[in-house]
Amino acid sequence: EAGIDISNISVTKAMAIPALGMFVGLLVAVFISYRKPRQYQQLAIDKAAHDEVLEGDALSKTAAGAQTQSKMKTLVALAAIVTAFVVQMYTDSLLLGSMFGFGVFMATGVVKWSEADTVFNDGIKLMAMIGFIMITAQGFAEVMKATEQIQPLVDGAASLFAGNKAIAAFIMLLIGLIVT
Template sequence: MTINAVLLAVAIMLGLSLARVHVVLSLLIGALAGGLIAGLGMTDTLNAFQEGIKNGAQIALSYALLGAFAVAIAHSGLPQSLAGAVIKRIDAGGTSGMIKYMLFAGLVTMSCFSQNLIPIHIAFIPLLVPPLLLAFNRMQIDRRLIACLITFGLVTTYMFIPYGFGDIYLNQIMLKNVGEAGIDVANISVTKAMAIPALGMLVGLLIAVFISYRKPRQYQQLAIDKEARDAVVEGDALSKTAATAQIQSKMKTIVALIAIVTAFVVQLYTDSLLLGSMFGFGVF
């Protein structure tokens, strides 16, 4: 029975791959099918799947599937909708300090979420930032400050919070390598240890916002920046010209949100970014 389960699992994986299903998703579905056919429960099958991926392969698979997850989110139009909403708010409210700091907070939040809640890492930057460049120019924001805001959210989150990419870096790479070097890590709180550099990142962010890059800075209005901005605004306007297009746009957004929540819940339940991204991508 076990041999038949293995053969069926391989056959399912190959069949899905030939049907152009993402290869990592095909691998998971084949493994789940093989475990269930062999009489293992869902939890035992998932544990066996994770334990069978060793020596960095789990990290490689995580990054491979997260790339597909990022592309799926991009096709949903959710990042473009967020950029469009910000642009409209800026167009309606001018260049007040409140809007500027709300924009700063939004960039930091999105950067943090990209490490755990929406685990797409840096893939959100080319989706969200280019349409906002004209808005940055209008408010005369120093682009070095934008780089500091994004860097703070990306780095501090995974170096301090042990979820998503933080789990990969803190537990699967750093703590594991320290343990393999012969140091006892049984009673070490990696979060407390990394709080020191995380606080350093926070101090650096505050210095960048209120001291180093607070002065207005002017940039040339490039045609490519205008095209990126107009593409988002016009795309949002076109989606509202027909009821069917509007419904489709809303459905894509709803599916994207469900997939994001699914990925995060599965990640918390299984303690595996790989499985979380697989299930999130499977929703799409």
């Protein structure tokens, strides 16, 4: 619509930069941010309430068992992501891919049958929120197109970096995130 030739542009290659950023963020979170030792305060507790919690709760597990379970959940999550991606690629159906990914969580017991409705409904709420944000961003983009303010925004960002394509691309991604 803007008159730019996009015949040689690959969406996969264009989205590689944001996808790589999310992957790096995931690695930083897993291996740096959440690996730091935590300092807990020792507080007085009600002994009867404490014993009641220990009888049927996950707190009764040993630290090693809880850590092993956490690693297992991470591996199951990775398997669910791969499953959802593969199913989506071969069937061209986002819905089918997400159902298979959720099925992996259910089949392995990471999501218990009793919690399935809550987890599924929370996922639907999250997708609705994301959809609302995307619709709002699309509306804002249409306003920018109608008022012909896209070109001045791009020209202003490009002129700031005088030919440095990497920084200009980063700033344009940042502007896109801010607009969204």
